[in-house]
Amino acid sequence: MTKPLTQGATIGILGGGQLGRMLSVAASRLGFKTHIFEPGANPPAGHVADQVTTASYEDEAALRGFADTVDVITFEFENIPASALDILETIRPVLPARNALATSQDRIVEKQFLTDLGLDVAPFANVETPDDLNAAIETVGVPSILKTRRFGYDGKGQSRLKSVDQAATAWAELGNTPCVLEGFVDFSHEVSVIGARSQSGEVVCYDPGENVHRDGILHTTTLPAKLNVSQRMDAVILTGKILNALEYVGVMGVELFVTPQGLLVNEIAPRVHNSGHWTQNGCAIDQFEQHIRAVAGWPLGDGQRHSNVVMTNLIGDEVLNVAELSKDASVGLHLYGKSEPKAGRKMGHVNKISPKS
Amino acid sequence: MTKPLTQGATIGILGGGQLGRMLSVAASRLGFKTHIFEPGANPPAGHVADQVTTASYEDEAALRGFADTVDVITFEFENIPASALDILETIRPVLPARNALATSQDRIVEKQFLTDLGLDVAPFANVETPDDLNAAIETVGVPSILKTRRFGYDGKGQSRLKSVDQAATAWAELGNTPCVLEGFVDFSHEVSVIGARSQSGEVVCYDPGENVHRDGILHTTTLPAKLNVSQRMDAVILTGKILNALEYVGVMGVELFVTPQGLLVNEIAPRVHNSGHWTQNGCAIDQFEQHIRAVAGWPLGDGQRHSNVVMTNLIGDEVLNVAELSKDASVGLHLYGKSEPKAGRKMGHVNKISPKS
Known part of the structure; x- marks a missing residue:
């Protein structure tokens, strides 16, 4: 356990997409600066970051220069080359640690890990x-x-x-x-749990959300999910089991299939997760801040939900409906500042809230 | 009415303090970039902005360079030199417009304006x-x-x-x-209304909050405020009157004294206001986004509140309590990333939420 970061500290973020962007905004709420490392030009996260390094993950000098300016390193995506981690880890803590990356980067390793934990998979x-x-x-x-x-x-x-x-x-x-x-699994629906574990080992989960996909891409997440009390408890307990087994630090997304025989783990993502975007308008402390709190060595929020939420992704041209969507005053809009609405590209999302049930 | 700004547009913000910082974050949610103009070095808003110009309001070339890169200009404080506005206005729209600045920059002009509108003042x-x-x-x-x-x-x-x-x-x-x-006014308490007016003339107010000051600085804002139904309606109606009279575009803070004879207007601020910070954790669309929506020519949020909130400012050394405050999971923390906690300096605020009553 490292010393909690204090105001003015800098969080290094690998990846400059929308997740890095929203992590950067959350970091600013806690008084932190961010430094984005991203190979692509003009990354969405760069619009709200203190510093941006544009370089490849093979550029050792750039990686070293980046690591030297930050207090802790985290990431928005799991496919960071091992060679880059080898360099970064010698300079600053990288959280979540690479065991979680190694586990989730390979579907066989991941399924074996989950099975060894006694969890059900397809x-x-x-x-x-x-x-x-x-x-x-x-x-x-x-x-x-x-x-x-x-x-x-x-x-x-x-x-x-x-x-x-x-x-x-x-x-x-x-x-x-x-x-x-x-x-193939005979499941009635998919839910996901956004869990978090702090440096001191505290585990907190948000209420499970119910996911609907379209063309293989998440379409909506709805809170609350259709789950009975024991399913809800199972979902949260198994998430805690995964987090503890990995001695994980940060936010993780756990996708679950709901079947008549119980919950099956579909996959885990060692990062903030699209199915956790609803927390931005449903909770005092959202998944992005929760992640920053964890990697900064701070206490976690409790995952409390103040509202029901339906999160809907805006994919490709759907972002052109913004003028219409912005008229609905119960909708929290979140646009990623990406220039071109290509097909299948995540351009933004909306969180429609209603009183908690 | 200008054409609504679309994604990727840049909002210019005069002033790089905490209000500029939170405006910048709100702009990012709508897919906009920001460019901060601020004479002081290392402004808090610069940590979450796409561009920063560090220059004085007397630097004509810097003002012109700034205006050329943005689509619309707004500000976080009302004391912008008229000479700077003279330059900026010729290049890009400045919103709210200078009649609101001229009115609120001078207490006599302001009180005369309010009196002429038929509103009560001390x-x-x-x-x-x-x-x-x-x-x-x-x-x-x-x-x-x-x-x-x-x-x-x-x-x-x-x-x-x-x-x-x-x-x-x-x-x-x-x-x-x-x-x-x-x-001196014999008032029982102070409330404030955060109102907004869009480019199409739509007026929206948030629920009035109740303010407590300490040493002349806002200490807490509590939602809901102690007001009966008719007082609440009066507060909102008079705010609309002010916004319409100025043909205002943006968010305004209106401070009111509650007296046995009715509401007295204490002062108006032509910008986002400290007493509106509670909206960040109490509403789907907060005052910062509301302001950006207005100056961008977008429709406004409806001011709907999903939770009760107590906002408490962290002044000077109070920010050193952050470790303790961060343990309360129902508290939304907002720290400004200022390096030194000088006495009387606003360092951050916290929004403690509870179910709506």
Whole structure:
């Protein structure tokens, strides 16, 4: 446990997208400055940061220069090259620590970790060779879903198998790269828990939200989720189990499938999570501030919710509806300042609040 | 009415203190960038701005350079030199417009404006000469309070008169500068209304908050305020009257004394206001976003409140209690990133929320 950061300290953030942007804003509320490290030009987070370094994760001098100016380092995405972490870690603390990154960067490692913890996941099998693929089809069956072990997000790097004869083609389309074959789960809906663990080991969860996806991308998160009391408790307890097992520091998103047999863990994300954006208009302390508090060595907010919320993502051209959306006074708008509304690109989100039920 | 600003537009903000900082954060939520103009080095608003110009209000080239990079100009304080406005106005719209600045920069002009509108203010008299002072004492009497007409804030530029013989000394101490003598008002408490008017003339007010001052500086604002239904309505109606009379665009703070005879207007501030900070944790759309919406030509939020709030300012060393305050999970912390906690300096504030009553 490091000493809590005090006002004027600088938080280094790897990644300059919308999550880095909202982390930066949250840091400012606590009196911190931020320094964004991002390979791409004109990152959304740079509009609200004290400093920006534009450099690649292979640029050792830039990484060192960045680390020297900050007090702690965190990140908005999990696919940080190990070589970059090797350098950064020698200079400043990186939180959450790399064990969480290593676990969540690889779907097989992640599923094995969850299974070892005694948590339920979908049936799965590793696919690295044509023999593996045949064996996987044998044990997992169809319908099933073939996913790359690494670098998948928002439905990318996935292929659904309806019949056995699709397997080889699907794997080829994914580049014959290491994959996991996941069995289809008979779930009624998906929920996610945004959990946090502080440097002193305190664990806090927000109320689970119910997620609806569209074209593989999160569409809405609704609070409260359809869950009975024991499901709600299970969701929170298993999240705490994951956080504690990793000795995690920061905010984590845990996606769960609700099935008649109980909750299955779909995946975990070692960072603030799109399905936690509702907390910005539903809680005194939102997920972004919660994350900054954790990495800064501060106490956590309690996850208390003051309102019901429906969060809706604005994908691609949907952001052009802003003029209409801005007329609804019960809607908290959050736009990311991205210049071009490309198809499938997350441009912003809205949180519509109503009295708590 | 100018065309509504779209994503990626830049809002220019005169003044880089905490109000500019929180305006900048609100602008980012709507997808805007900000450019801060501030004479002082390392301004708090600069930590969360896209660009900062460090220059004096007499630097014509800097003013022009600043105005050229932005789409609209607003400000966090009312004492902008007229010469700077002369330059800026020729290049970009400045909102709120200068009639509101001219009115609120001078206490006599302000009181005359309010009186002409049919609103009640404390008894007052202009003091520019020794004869004026004698005449003012004659009509207003003691106890009363002598205030400089211009540049007063947070209890500065004021002197209380308990007896007639204190008058000449008090005026000398204020530099024999133009003053107003204000009669003491028998008020039970002070409330303020944060009102806003859009470019299309729509007026919206937040629920009035109840203010307690300490050493001339705002200490707490509590929602809801102690007001009966008709007082609450009067407060909102008179605020709308002021906004409409000025054809105002933006957020304004209106301080009111509650007396047995009705509401008296104490003063108006043509900007976001310390007594409106509670909206950050009490409303979907806070006063800072409301102001940005107005100057950007967007529709306004409706001022709806989802929670009760007590806002408490952290003055000087009080900010050192942050470690303790951060343990209260129902408290929204807002720290300004100022380096030194000087006595009387506003360092941050906290919004403690509870269920709406």
